Amino acid sequence: MATKDETNPTETESDESTITQIFDVVARAAPEIRSGLPGRRIYAEEDNPSGETQMEADVYADDLLCERIGDIDGVGEYASEERPAVIDTGSGLSVCVDPLDGSSNLKPNNTMGTIVAVYDAPIPATGADMLAAAYVLYGATTTMIVARDDTVTEYVIQEDGEYEAVREDITLPDDPTVYGFGGRVPDWVESFTEYARDIESDASMKLRYGGSMIGDVNQILTYGGIFAYPTLQDSPEGKLRVQFEGYPVGYIIETAGGRSSDGEQSLLAVEKDELHARTPVYVGNEELIEKLEAAFAED
Numbered sequence: 645m646a647t648k649d650e651t652n653p654t655e656t657e658s659d660e661s662t663i664t665q666i667f668d669v670v671a672r673a674a675p676e677i678r679s680g681l682p683g684r685r686i687y688a689e690e691d692n693p694s695g696e697t698q699m700e701a702d703v704y705a706d707d708l709l710c711e712r713i714g715d716i717d718g719v720g721e722y723a724s725e726e727r728p729a730v731i732d733t734g735s736g737l738s739v740c741v742d743p744l745d746g747s748s749n750l751k752p753n754n755t756m757g758t759i760v761a762v763y764d765a766p767i768p769a770t771g772a773d774m775l776a777a778a779y780v781l782y783g784a785t786t787t788m789i790v791a792r793d794d795t796v797t798e799y800v801i802q803e804d805g806e807y808e809a810v811r812e813d814i815t816l817p818d819d820p821t822v823y824g825f826g827g828r829v830p831d832w833v834e835s836f837t838e839y840a841r842d843i844e845s846d847a848s849m850k851l852r853y854g855g856s857m858i859g860d861v862n863q864i865l866t867y868g869g870i871f872a873y874p875t876l877q878d879s880p881e882g883k884l885r886v887q888f889e890g891y892p893v894g895y896i897i898e899t900a901g902g903r904s905s906d907g908e909q910s911l912l913a914v915e916k917d918e919l920h921a922r923t924p925v926y927v928g929n930e931e932l933i934e935k936l937e938a939a940f941a942e943d
């Protein structure tokens with residue numbers, strides 16, 4: 645079972661510099677993305693490649709990030725969940741982006757995020773090719789979580805795009821206290837429903853589900869627990885995309901000492917040929933993921 649530690653490729657000197665530039669560009673773009681949201685809370689004409697309605701804000705964030713990240717010398721490919729195909733931007737590392745995660749939260753002014761995964765292989769890459777991952781959280785403040793060099797760091801991003809590290813070597817708390825499960829309860833498969841009932845009956849656990857994966861995952865990173873967008877009866881692969889959501893979030897939580905799973909294996913071991921392939925996503929404390937995989941193993 646491949647996890648981050650066993651398969652994480654090492655960065656070269658130039659990769660280090662390119663990765664730093666990528667996350668610098670994303671941090672500095674965050675205030676522009678955030679300030680561009682209010683006027684773009686409307687549906688665009690197109691659906692995204694996953695067949696989901698695009699918001700104007702999705703397109704705006706994607707165009708901005710594609711241009712800025714694509715302009716970085718050491719970046720050779722850019723792909724996003726909003727684009728059908730990979731964009732060739734020269735030679736170097738590959739970058740996959742969910743420009744705006746949680747778009748359905750735009751109208752109710754709930755949290756949203758931007759997810760960035762950096763690979764040293766052509767896209768669609770595999771979890772084993774991942775060099776670093778990050779997410780921006782547009783919450784009460786704008787923060788960025790970066791996982792690279794085996795450590796997780798949190799930055800606060802100011803309105804002018806300046807940013808500073810506020811928490812370093814972040815690890816999931818040993819005693820988990822929150823859970824967030826996506827999808828409609830009647831659509832869950834039986835083994836997940838039983839698992840969920842078990843978690844809900846644990847007096848130390850409380851529900852935290854906001855409908856935006858990055859907002860929900862940041863709760864897990866902060867308080868410990870489990871986030872799931874599970875396999876569903878009619879959509880066994882769930883809703884979230886491997887390249888743009890599963891791999892980066894799996895990498896970040898595993899770098900913070902947690903575990904990730906698709907129900908059977910680390911998310912980083914999932915292998916799909918199709919750029920917009922989906923996967924069930926379970927991330928959180930090791931003992932909660934192990935319990936989940938045991939529940940599915942009984943099927």
Ligand SMILES: O=P(O)(O)OC[C@H]1O[C@](O)(COP(=O)(O)O)[C@@H](O)[C@@H]1O
Pocket residue numbers: 696742744745746747748826827855856857858873883
């Ligand atoms: O609306 P649902 O079914 O609860 O799905 C919520 C999930 O969908 C998402 O919004 C999908 O991400 P996008 O908004 O980037 O498409 C996740 O952020 C979130 O976890």
Ligand SMILES: [Mg+2]
Pocket residue numbers: 742744745746857889
């Ligand atoms: Mg998303």
Ligand SMILES: [Mg+2]
Pocket residue numbers: 702725742743744745746747
């Ligand atoms: Mg999105």
